[in-house]
Amino acid sequence: MHTGLHLLSVVLPYPVTGGSIGAEESRLDFDIPESGLDRDVVTEKLNALIGQDAAVTDRWITDAELEANPGLVKTMAVKPPMGSGKVRLVEIAGLDLQPCGGTHVRRTGEIGRLAVSAIEKKGKQNRRVRVVFA
Numbered sequence: 001m002h003t004g005l006h007l008l009s010v011v012l013p014y015p016v017t018g019g020s021i022g023a024e025e026s027r028l029d030f031d032i033p034e035s036g037l038d039r040d041v042v043t044e045k046l047n048a049l050i051g052q053d054a055a056v057t058d059r060w061i062t063d064a065e066l067e068a069n070p071g072l073v074k075t076m077a078v079k080p081p082m083g084s085g086k087v088r089l090v091e092i093a094g095l096d097l098q099p100c101g102g103t104h105v106r107r108t109g110e111i112g113r114l115a116v117s118a119i120e121k122k123g124k125q126n127r128r129v130r131v132v133f134a
């Protein structure tokens with residue numbers, strides 16, 4: 001499920017303002033200027049990425065390397081833990097690359113099918129996207 005949220009942030013390339021992860025349901029809040037997001041369309045795109053069965057790998061870089069590449073920190077709302085001198089980068093082959101300390105599957109196909117259960121309006125620009133196992 002956690003890896004699935006990485007993919008959700010690929011489907012919806014907007015700033016993430018919050019989120020939570022659970023065994024049954026997870027959610028991410030996005031700063032999206034306009035509505036018109038379609039649940040079925042987002043679900044379809046998400047499962048298409050899962051279906052690519054892309055390899056998930058990680059590697060370590062130094063804090064200095066991360067600071068030199070601020071574009072890497074894009075989403076997940078959680079600032080990567082810095083200060084220890086190195087940061088773990090998680091790459092989903094061809095799809096996503098970002099610092100993350102979470103636990104991931106080895107291939108996106110292991111996630112199984114996901115479904116967007118709701119897209120809620122939270123404030124003027126904020127959209128909360130809820131994801132469950134299909």
Ligand SMILES: [Zn+2]
Nearest residue numbers: 090100101102
């Ligand atoms: Zn992660």
